[in-house]
Amino acid sequence: MKTVNRPCPKKDAEALTTGVPAYTEDLIPPGSLCIKLLRSPHAHAKILSVDKRAALAVPGVVCVLTHADLPAARCTYAGQCAPESSPLDRYILEDRVRYVGDPVAIVAAETEQAAALAVRRLRVEYEVLPAVLDYEKALDAPVVIHPEADYCNRVAIGGDPRRNLLCSHSAAYGDVEEALARCDVVLEDTFHTQAAAHAMMETFRSFSYYDYQGRLTIVTSTQVPFHIRRIAAEALGLPPSKVRVIKPRVGGGFGAKQSIVSELLTAAVTFATGRPAYLIFTRRESFTASNSRHEMRLQVKVGATKDGIIRAIELYALANGGAYGEQSYPTSLLVGHKTIPLYAHAAFRHRADFVYTNTLPGGACRGFGATQGCFAVETMVNRIADAIGMDPAVLRLRNIPHPGDTMPAYFGDVLLSSGLDRCIQTGKERFNWDQRRFRREVAPGKVRAAGMAITMQGSGVPMKDVCCATLTLNDTGFYSLQIGATDIGTGCDTILAQMAAEVLSCRLDQITVDGVDTAHSPYDKGSYASSTTYVTGQAVLRAARQLREQLLDEAARRLEIPRCRAELNEQGVCDRENPEKALSLSALSGQLVLRPDCHYLTATAEHCCTYSAPPFMAGFAEVEVDLFTGAVTVTDFLGVVDCGTVINPALAATQAQGGILQGIGMALYEEVSRSSSGALRENSFLQYKIPARPDAPPIHVAFEPDWEPTGPFGAKSIGEVVINTPCPAIAEAVRQATGVSCSSLPITAEAVWRGIQRLSKE
Amino acid sequence: MKLSLYVNGTLCHSEIAPGTTLLEFLRGKGLMGAKAGCDTGSCGLCTVWVDEVPILSCTYPAARAQGKHVTTIEGMRQQAALLGRYLAENGSEQCGYCSPGLIMTVLALEKEHPAATDAEISAYLAGNLCRCSGYAGQLAGIRAYLNRGKGALE
Numbered sequence: 014m015k016t017v018n019r020p021c022p023k024k025d026a027e028a029l030t031t032g033v034p035a036y037t038e039d040l041i042p043p044g045s046l047c048i049k050l051l052r053s054p055h056a057h058a059k060i061l062s063v064d065k066r067a068a069l070a071v072p073g074v075v076c077v078l079t080h081a082d083l084p085a086a087r088c089t090y091a092g093q094c095a096p097e098s099s100p101l102d103r104y105i106l107e108d109r110v111r112y113v114g115d116p117v118a119i120v121a122a123e124t125e126q127a128a129a130l131a132v133r134r135l136r137v138e139y140e141v142l143p144a145v146l147d148y149e150k151a152l153d154a155p156v157v158i159h160p161e162a163d164y165c166n167r168v169a170i171g172g173d174p175r176r177n178l179l180c181s182h183s184a185a186y187g188d189v190e191e192a193l194a195r196c197d198v199v200l201e202d203t204f205h206t207q208a209a210a211h212a213m214m215e216t217f218r219s220f221s222y223y224d225y226q227g228r229l230t231i232v233t234s235t236q237v238p239f240h241i242r243r244i245a246a247e248a249l250g251l252p253p254s255k256v257r258v259i260k261p262r263v264g265g266g267f268g269a270k271q272s273i274v275s276e277l278l279t280a281a282v283t284f285a286t287g288r289p290a291y292l293i294f295t296r297r298e299s300f301t302a303s304n305s306r307h308e309m310r311l312q313v314k315v316g317a318t319k320d321g322i323i324r325a326i327e328l329y330a331l332a333n334g335g336a337y338g339e340q341s342y343p344t345s346l347l348v349g350h351k352t353i354p355l356y357a358h359a360a361f362r363h364r365a366d367f368v369y370t371n372t373l374p375g376g377a378c379r380g381f382g383a384t385q386g387c388f389a390v391e392t393m394v395n396r397i398a399d400a401i402g403m404d405p406a407v408l409r410l411r412n413i414p415h416p417g418d419t420m421p422a423y424f425g426d427v428l429l430s431s432g433l434d435r436c437i438q439t440g441k442e443r444f445n446w447d448q449r450r451f452r453r454e455v456a457p458g459k460v461r462a463a464g465m466a467i468t469m470q471g472s473g474v475p476m477k478d479v480c481c482a483t484l485t486l487n488d489t490g491f492y493s494l495q496i497g498a499t500d501i502g503t504g505c506d507t508i509l510a511q512m513a514a515e516v517l518s519c520r521l522d523q524i525t526v527d528g529v530d531t532a533h534s535p536y537d538k539g540s541y542a543s544s545t546t547y548v549t550g551q552a553v554l555r556a557a558r559q560l561r562e563q564l565l566d567e568a569a570r571r572l573e574i575p576r577c578r579a580e581l582n583e584q585g586v587c588d589r590e591n592p593e594k595a596l597s598l599s600a601l602s603g604q605l606v607l608r609p610d611c612h613y614l615t616a617t618a619e620h621c622c623t624y625s626a627p628p629f630m631a632g633f634a635e636v637e638v639d640l641f642t643g644a645v646t647v648t649d650f651l652g653v654v655d656c657g658t659v660i661n662p663a664l665a666a667t668q669a670q671g672g673i674l675q676g677i678g679m680a681l682y683e684e685v686s687r688s689s690s691g692a693l694r695e696n697s698f699l700q701y702k703i704p705a706r707p708d709a710p711p712i713h714v715a716f717e718p719d720w721e722p723t724g725p726f727g728a729k730s731i732g733e734v735v736i737n738t739p740c741p742a743i744a745e746a747v748r749q750a751t752g753v754s755c756s757s758l759p760i761t762a763e764a765v766w767r768g769i770q771r772l773s774k775e
Numbered sequence: 776m777k778l779s780l781y782v783n784g785t786l787c788h789s790e791i792a793p794g795t796t797l798l799e800f801l802r803g804k805g806l807m808g809a810k811a812g813c814d815t816g817s818c819g820l821c822t823v824w825v826d827e828v829p830i831l832s833c834t835y836p837a838a839r840a841q842g843k844h845v846t847t848i849e850g851m852r853q854q855a856a857l858l859g860r861y862l863a864e865n866g867s868e869q870c871g872y873c874s875p876g877l878i879m880t881v882l883a884l885e886k887e888h889p890a891a892t893d894a895e896i897s898a899y900l901a902g903n904l905c906r907c908s909g910y911a912g913q914l915a916g917i918r919a920y921l922n923r924g925k926g927a928l929e
Contacts, residue, residue: 020864020865020866022860022863022864022866023863023866023868025871026859026860026862026863026868026871027856027859027860027863028871029859029868029870029871029872029874030855030856030858030859030860030862030863030868030871030874030875030878031808031848031849031852031855031856031859031875032806032807032808032809032847032848032849032855032874032875033807033808034805034807035871036807036810036872038802038807038810038811039807126792211906212906213870213872213906213907214810214812214818214820214870214872214873214904214905214906214907215810215812215870215872216812262870262871263870264810264870264871264872265869265870265872265906265907267906293811295814296812296813296814296815297814501870502869502870502871502872502907503869503870504866504869661866663864663865663866663912664866666865666866666912667865667866667867667869667907667908667909667912669909670908670909670910670911670912671869671906671907671908671909672909673909674909674910675906675909697813697814697815697817698813698815698817698818698904699815699817703904703906704910705901705902705904706896706897706898706900706901706903706910706914707897707898707901709897709909709910709911711911712909712911
C-alpha cells in the first residue's frame with residue numbers, strides 16, 4: 014500500500030503549529046455579543062423569581078434570558094443517534110436547578126465587562142431544596158431530582174425517575190452459582206472510580222449568528238454537529254432546515270464534546286436578539302458545569318479453577334449519573350460488555366444501575382464505562398492469578414477469546430479478528446516481564462515491581478451509526494473529500510484522505526478534505542464510540558471505489574481503449590499497454606466538466622456498521638514506590654495494541670501514548686471531591702492535576718495488528734481502547750511492590766502509605 | 776490608558792483598559808496564535824515572548840509590556856513551521872491547541888539551552904500542558920528539531 018499504513022503528517026499540521034486562526038474563538042465575527050451565565054450556587058433549588066432590572070440597567074447589556082423567556086421543550090444534551098437512549102430531562106433553562114453550576118440566567122452584552130457586571134447584578138430568589146449529593150444514597154431517596162411530568166424516555170432503558178433511577182442494564186450467561194461452586198479460588202472486592210474530567214485544552218465554546226438564508230448558524234467546538242442541528246431545532250422550536258452547525262478545528266474532546274454544552278445557550282441569545290453572540294467557558298466552568306466521567310462503585314466476584322481458567326464473573330456497578338442523564342445508558346452497557354468477554358470460559362452476571370444526584374452530570378468520556386469496568390475486573394483477575402500462583406499474563410492467554418469464538422458477553426457476536434494473544438506475548442518479551450514483575454529494592458526505601466492488564470473496546474455503535482462521505486473530481490484535476498466526521502485533533506481528516514488516496518492511486522495532497530458544515534457536508538453521526546476510522550472509513554472506501562470506477566470508465570471511453578487496460582495513477586489515466594497514451598487528471602477533469610458531453614464525477618457512499626469490531630490492548634506498567642511516603646511513580650509503560658491495520662502509524666502511536674498518559678493521570682493524580690454544599694472542589698489546573706511533562710514516564714507503544722474483515726483496509730479503532738489498562742496495571746504493580754491492594758482511584762501516596770502502615774502492624 | 780509597545784517588530788500605539796491582559800490585547804489585534812487555556816497561568820497555551828523571554832500572557836498585564844518587544848508565533852512563522860514539521864512527523868501536534876504556546880517555549884529553550892537533555896527539555900516545558908499526545912512524540916520531535924543539522928533530517 015502506498016498511502017495507507019504510512020505515518021503521513023496531518024493535513025492541518027502547518028496551520029495548527031503556526032497559529033493560523035482556525036478554532037472557534039479565532040473566528041468570532043466582530044460585533045458579537047459576549048455571553049456570561051449566572052450559575053446556581055445551590056445543588057438543588059426552585060427558582061422563585063429573577064429580578065433583571067439592575068442587570069438590564071448596566072450600559073451595554075442587550076438581553077437577560079431566564080427560563081421564562083425560553084421554549085420549554087424537554088430535550089437531552091447527549092449527542093446520540095435518534096431515538097436517543099438518554100432521557101429527555103432538560104430544558105435550556107428551567108425554574109429548577111439540579112447541581113451547583115446549573116445555569117440560571119443568560120446575559121449578553123456588548124462587552125465582556127458589561128456581561129460580567131450584569132451577572133453580578135441579577136437578584137434571584139431561590140427555594141433551596143434538600144439535595145442528594147451521595148450517589149450511594151440516591152436510589153429511592155425522599156428527594157426526587159426529576160419529578161417533572163414531561164420527563165420522557167424515547168428508548169426503554171430500565172430507569173424510573175421517581176426512584177432517581179436513571180437507567181439499569183443487566184445481562185447474564187450460564188449458571189454462575191454452579192460455576193462458582195466448581196472454582197478453586199473465588200475473590201470478591203468493591204472498587205471505586207472517580208468522576209474524572211476530560212480536561213481537553215480547549216474549553217467548551219460556541220458562537221452563533223443568522224446566515225444570509227436566515228439559518229440560525231452555530232459554530233462550535235463539538236464532536237457531533239449533526240446531532241446538535243437536530244436537537245437545537247427541537248429545543249428552540251425551529252424547523253430543522255433553519256439550523257446550521259459548523260465545526261471548525263477543535264482543541265480536543267475525549268467525549269466531553271459529544272454532549273451539547275454551550276451551544277443552546279449561545280443560540281438562545283441569537284434566537285432572542287437576532288445578533289451574533291459568543292460564549293466561551295472559563296476553565297472553571299469547563300470543570301464544574303459540563304460533564305465528567307461517570308463515578309462508579311463496582312462490586313466484582315471472580316472465580317477460577319487452579320488451572321487458571323476464569324469460570325465465573327459477577328459484576329455490579331452503581332454509577333453516578335449526576336443531574337442529567339447524558340450517555341448513562343450506553344455507559345452502563347460497556348461496563349460489563351467490554352470487560353467480561355475477555356474471559357471466554359466464564360459464566361457471568363452483570364448489572365449496572367445509574368442514579369440521578371445533584372452533582373455535575375456524567376457524560377461520554379473516552380473509554381465509556383469500559384475504563385471503570387476494566388479497573389475492577391482486571392484488578393480482580395490479577396489477584397486471582399496471584400492466589401493460584403500463576404503469571405497473570407499466562408492466565409490471560411488461557412482465557413482470551415480467539416477469532417471464530419462466539420462471545421456471549423459481547424452481545425453474542427462472533428469474534429472476527431484478534432491479535433490479543435500476540436499483544437500479550439510481545440508485551441511480555443519487550444517489557445522483560447518475567448524479570449520485572451517481581452518486587453525488588455532499587456534504593457533504600459524504594460521498591461519497584463510491574464503489573465499488567467488487558468482490555469478491549471468497540472469500533473462504532475452497531476446498527477445505529479451511519480456515516481457518509483462524498484468524493485468529487487473537480488474541474489481542475491484534484492479531488493475533494495467531504496465528510497461529516499469531526500476531526501477533533503485525532504487526525505481523521507488525514508486518515509480518511511489516506512484511504513481515498515490509496516484507492517484513487519494519488520498523492521495525499523491531491524485530495525482536499527472539508528468538514529464539517531451541516532449545510533454542505535454529508536451526514537455523519539459524529540466522532541465518538543471509536544468509530545471514525547472504522548465506520549466513516551468504510552463510507553470513504555466505498556465512495557472512492559465508486560469514483561475510481563466512474564473515472565476509469567470515462568477515461569477508457571475517451572482514450573478509446575478497452576476498460577480493462579485503463580490504469581489510474583497520480584498523473585491521470587493511461588493505457589496499461591501503451592503508457593504514452595494517457596489523459597492527465599486535469600485534462601480529463603476539464604473534459605468531464607467543461608464540455609457538452611460532460612459527466613461530473615462524484616460519489617457519495619454511506620456505511621452503517623452491523624458489528625463493532627473490538628480492538629485489543631495489553632498494557633504493562635512498572636512503578637517505583639517510596640515506602641516512606643507511599644508516593645507512586647510510573648517508571649515505564651508499554652502498550653501493545655491490536656487496532657487492525659494501522660492506517661497512520663504516527664497518529665495511532667500518538668493516540669495510544671496520549672490515552673495511556675490520560676489513564677495514568679486517572680490512576681494516580683486526578684482527584685475529585687465536593688464540598689458539603691455539593692460544589693466541585695477541583696475546578697482549575699491548580700487543583701485538578703493532569704500529568705505534566707516531568708510526570709510522564711517513557712511510554713512505549715507497539716502494534717500487533719490482525720486483519721479485521723469488516724474494517725476499511727482491515728482497520729479497527731484505537732481512540733478509546735488505549736485508556737483502559739493503566740489503572741489496573743498500575744494498581745497491580747503497586748500491590749506487587751508493597752502488598753497494598755488499592756481499590757479506589759486515584760491511588761494517592763496517602764492511600765498507599767496508610768496501606769503500608771496497616772500491613773506493617775498486621 | 777495608552778500603551779506603546781513593539782509587536783513582532785512593529786511599534787504599536789493603543790488605548791487599553793487598565794486590566795487588559797497581554798493575551799487579550801494580542802488577540803484583540805487579530806493575533807490568534809496564543810490561546811487561553813486555564814485562566815490561572817498553569818497551562819502554557821498563551822506563551823509569548825516579552826523581550827525574548829517566554830511569559831504567560833494570560834496573567835501578564837498588557838500595561839507591563841510598555842516599551843517592550845513582544846514576539847508572538849505569528850512573528851516566528853518560519854521557525855514555527857520548521858519545528859511544527861518535526862512535531863507533525865510524529866503526529867504529536869494532535870489537536871494543535873497547545874502547539875503555539877509549546878513552540879514559543881521550545882524556541883526559547885533552543886536559544887537558552889541548545890544542547891538540553893531530555894530531562895532538561897521536560898523540565899523546561901513543564902508548564903506547557905498537553906492532554907492529547909502523552910508528550911512522548913512531542914519529545915521525540917523536539918529532540919530531532921534540536922539535533923537538526925547534526926546529520927538528522929532537515
